[in-house]
Amino acid sequence: MNYEQALEYIHGTYKFGIKLGLDNIRKLLELMDNPHKKLKYVHVAGTNGKGSTVAFISSILKESGYKVGIYTSPYIERFTERIKVNNDEISKEDLARITRYVKEKVELMILEGGNHPTEFEIVTAIAFQYFYEKNCDIVVLEVGLGGRFDSTNIIDAPLTAVITTISYDHMAQLGDTLDKIAFEKAGIIKDGTDVVLYPQVPEAGRVFEDICRKKDARLHRMSFESINMKNVSIEGQEFDYGRFKSLKIGLLGEHQVKNAVVALEAALILEQKGYDRICEDSIRKGLAFAKWPGRLEILRKEPIFLIDGTHNLEGAQTLSRFLKTYFPCKKIVFIMGVLKDKDYKSIIEVCAPLAEDIITVTPNNDRGLPAKELAQSLEGYCKNVLISDTIVNAVEKSLKITPKDGLICAFGSLYYIGEVRSMLLSLE
Known part of the structure; x- marks a missing residue:
């Protein structure tokens, strides 16, 4: 199987549609010897800002000297953008090789009476296998759709869960009110997890508070009132946040300053959890160097x-x-x-x-x-x-x-x- 054949196989599974639920991905990963269980995660859900927040968090971790797996969707120009290690895209050769391996397991799964996995489930399995092979220190994992039944949610408790803004999108699958949508996104919150929460409208915020209480999860709030903008231009933005003075980002728009602050708070939690190479210098560099194409x-x-x-x-x-x-x-x-x-x-x-x-x-x-x-x-x-x-x-x-x-x-x-x-x- 070459790269083009791998893409043809992956995209050919589009006809299996979107199936919200974890049975398919669980069975497929079991046949692959559960590569996802050998990795540590930051799990990111939300309606808008997920990708940018992933970019900021992964950039901070990379600048701190860690090997970081990055899983996002959709891609902008090349399929390989979706699966990266330290911002380097998966090679065409690795994608073809791992796709062939996953295809063999899918065929076995069907022989045993299982359902055919969806395109997103197959790509997620490819990503887990690649990150395991690359021996990543940590993986920053973006939810595809929702959270509760998204195939990325097959992971055990992440080091931290991050929730970005909640608004109206994918309502056919997630519900037609903000509290219903928030409930689906909150599905990534596991027992005892640390949760970094972007400030939400009250009806969404209450859902996250309630689920964190039930799951005995630690909810980390932040106040955007602590942000002091110092300079804004089409070249980038400079701001203070609490004890961090004159932070700079290249991404444009006031929302990206807020996403950067969410990423900073997630990084501070990771530092407390033993990722002690994270420091003020790596946070500064990580925020400044973060790139996320196709957004302003x-x-x-x-x-x-x-x-x-x-x-x-x-x-x-x-x-x-x-x-x-x-x-x-x-x-x-x-x-x-x-x-x-x-x-x-x-x-x-x-x-x-x-x-x-x-x-x-x-x-x-x-x-x-x-x-x-x-x-x-x-x-x-x-x-x-x-x-x-x-x-x-x-x-x-x-x-x-x-x-x-x-x-x-x-x-x-x-x-x-x-x-x-x-x-x-x-x-x-």
């Missing part, structure tokens, strides 16, 4: 070309605040593509009035909303709406109609901005 990422300056994976209401509100704060007087052109099962009408209401022109595209995904339908939904919000037949044409058109002192922002789904990113970086 500026790819060129004239005109400014920004990409963002915003795909729900909270993300749209964050993007809107960012554009109003950083670029209040610029002509804005949007490239917009969305998935049809997302609440894209709320995203339109928040973001569309900011743009002079909007170019619609169809994300390369089975759930992608056709560009023509998106354009119809934009009527009344923006006078100049253009429909593009390809993402390449949309980028070329945006560069033609935007003045050098203007701004282009491609957003709406992580499933197409990778193509935009690759194209722009190839033009540099």
